Structure formats: C-alpha cells, structure tokens
Amino acid sequence: MLVIGLESSAHTFGVGIVDGGKVIANEKEMYKIGKTGMIPAKVAEFHSENAAHVIKRAMQKAGVEPSEIEGIGYTMGPGLGPCLQVAQLSAKMLAKKLNVKIAPVNHCVAHAEITRHYGKLKDPIMLYVSGGNSQVLAIESKPFHHYSVIGETFDIGVGNMLDSFARNLELEPAWGSSIEKNAKGGRYIPLPYTVKGMDFSFTGLLTRSTELIGKERTADLCFSIQETAFAALCEATERALLLRNKEEIGVCGGVAQNESLRNMLQAIAKEHGYRFGFAPNEFNADNGGMIAYVAEKMLLGGMGRPVSECEIRQRYRTDGARLAIR
C-alpha cells in the first residue's frame, strides 16, 4: 500500500512515503531554534510555508504521482498545538482531494515502531528519549494492543534537560549534540542522580550543573551531566528488562542519536546476552517516514478514519494509542 505520512509536532516538517513497509522517501525541513527556543506560532508559520514543497519533494524522490497514493498518515500528537495543526490540515486537504482514508498516528509510537522495524526487534524494552519525552516502554496486549509506559521522567525530558544546560552554558548551537561534542575529554564530577524504580527525574541534575558553571570546567560538566542522566536511564531500562523478562533493548527518539547512550545500552545488552537495536539517525530525529510506516499498518489493520474524524491531541500519551497488529 502506498502511504504518505506528515509530521509537524515540533520543529520539523517531515514527509515520508512508504510502500509495503519500506520507506521510499523521507524529506524534511527544520525550523532553526535560536536562543528563544521554540515559539509555537512562529514554528507553525514556518511549517505552513514549507508544507507544500516538502510534500512535492518527497513525491518526486519516491517517483510517485499524487493519484497513486492510497492512504495518508499524520501526527495526531503529542506536540505543540499550532504545529500539529499544519500536518493535520495538510492531511485533510490531501485526503479530500485524493479521496483516501487517513490514519492519525501517535508520534512516540511511531518512533518506537520504526525502531522495532530497523532494529529487527520483536518484543523489546524500548527506551524512548527525546526533547519532550523520556519513557521506558514495553508492548502489552491488554486491555488492547499498545505500548505501556513502565517508567518515565517525573519532570522534563532528557533532551530538553541537555538543551537547557547547553543554553545555560551559552554554547552555539545550543541544542542536539552540543553537550555530547563538548563532553570529550571530561572527567566525572558527582551530580544529583535520581531513579525511583523505573522512573527518573532530571531537574535536580540541571539545577546543580547550572550552579557549577564557571566553577568547573565545561568539558567536565558536559561529560558528567550526560553520564549521570544516561546512567539513570540505563538503570531504569535494565530494571525493566529484568522485571519483565525481556531479551531485547531498543532506543529511539532524538537523544537516541547520542553515541555515549548507545554504547551504554550496548554494554547492558552484552552483559546479559540480549539483542540491542536502533534505527538510522534520520528516523531518530523527527521525520515523516515513521508516520507513514505506522499509518500503513493502521490502514491495513482497518484503523483508517474519514476526514471528519481527524483531530489533534497535544497530550496524546504513548499508552493511549492502539497498535495495529501486523
């Protein structure tokens, strides 16, 4: 089935095209985050300006004519309201024009599912780490087929924490891999470490690290904040693996691009003889490919909806989304 997927939950407008579970185009335009962070209305404006040409570019890349498209997926949530609306409206317009069904996709589930696909994982403990979210997930079949959240952050997402610290350090650019780059050669300084069972929190770590700016070397701080936060995530993941008797580990979301984190998870997998998998980086950053991938499964599983029923949900939880069984 030829399906197009639209993503605009945060700073990226992404368009992906999938055919039979294979991503054949994955195009995007990303809003440049300055010192002010993301102002929803401004980002939404950026998405509106880019929607049409990114959609066109993806179709050209895939060598697909609009009339060939058999279904549409868009990110229903979670995300910033004004941003989400752009993909939602684009999806509705396309669906009306092409007379096909729409699948509203949960953004977090899409990250997890595309990682399960590329990482060749069947039933993993999935660590989902991004700017807004940090969750330990496992697939459950009751009361319906879904990803249950067995651990998560009590306060902010780990990516948000690292970006905030980068801004406090006045690094340029102050997002993405900037902390990772500056951590090279750093030594460990003790910082607050908070794990409660399979949950964790990061604001204490951020506050203390910020207090130490100017008193400790930047490299030491970057190394230590990363090391402390990732160790907490790893401990929660390992606990989840052992409690749920799972033998596969997956990592997804923006922070999954971080090599230190991957190496740490790989070490856990190696110690227990588990499988460890992740998706190529283009799918860990926000993208339309993963939305198209999940939308195709949903449409084939009879979970498509008419245009009139396509809403957005800013706080759409991972465990509130039904998975297509395929």
Next chain:
Amino acid sequence: MKKVGEGAEAKIYEIEIFGNKAILKRREEKKYRAKELDRKLRKERTKAEARTMARLSSSLKVPKIIAAGQYSIIMERLEGRLLKDADITSAQIAEAGKMLGKMHEMNIAHGDFTPANLMSCKNGLYVIDFGLSEMTNSFEERALDILLMKRSIPAALYPSFEKSYSESFNGHLTVLGRLKEIEKRGRYQIRTLG
C-alpha cells in the same frame, strides 16, 4: 554459591552460613557507567539498605541482616513468593499500605515500593530491597512511593492500599495532597485509553 536472582543493581546468591541458608546480595560493578559514579552508587545504596533494614527490624517484617560490607549484605533467607508473581489479594495490599505508612511515620521512604519488592511468606508479608531507600521527611518522596505502587497494581486494589496507609501514618493527608499534585503535572494526567 548459587545465583538465585538478579536485579538492575545487584545479584542475589544463596549461601550457607553455619549450616543455615542465607542470602548474599552483592552490588557488582556496572561497566556502562563512569567508575566514580558506579562506586558511589554501589556504596551509598549498600549503606542505605543496611541502615534502613536495621532501623526497621524491630517494627516491620524485613529480612534480618547477618553482616554488611562495602558492596554486599548477607541477610536472612526468606521462604516465600514475590507479590508480583502472585494474584494480589486485597488483604495483602492493605497490609502493604500499613507497612508503607509505618515506614513513612519513621521518616523512611522506600524508593521502589512495588509488588516486585514485597514477599508473601508463611508468617505474613515482608518488605525487601531497600537499596533506593532514604531517611527523609520529604512529602514528595513519600508521595512517589505511593505513586509507584498505584501504578503497579490493578486500579480496583488501590483504595484499600490508600485506606490502610492513611490509618497508619498521621501525615497521610499532606502526602496524598502531594500525590494529587504530582499526578496533575502534565505527563501524569489521567491516562486516557485509546
């Protein structure tokens, strides 16, 4: 020495001391994290665990400590079944609530109070695994103990947990108030199903 269990931070072995079976819980090196952090966590948690178990030994059913070292604790071996592997009865969950209330009354937060750390034995329910416990009078820490249990048991069981907890801890109103506050924080809003 037979390995009988493994958690995220310790391995559990069965050993024999003076002809009696005992449990050795050893926090082994985790290669994934920085050495300094690794040593610090293992030391602090072993110390916290031994201290909490000793403090609770006269007022609550916890395994008795035989010896404690830097990274390991030798303790009494319990015969029983973890609550996470059994069908939890409402009497058991009420008992768990009472035990948590007592702990909180003594300014101890467990840190991982779930059915995976409660053991049903012949002479009643035992609390185990105090590695994440701390001495604290923080209402946030106490509320998190309740939240963790609330999330790990069927919703129908929770009211009897909360009731018996409230009966055994005077500060319950403040804790339950804080719990509501935590649950209101964005990501904890009621998990609407599909």
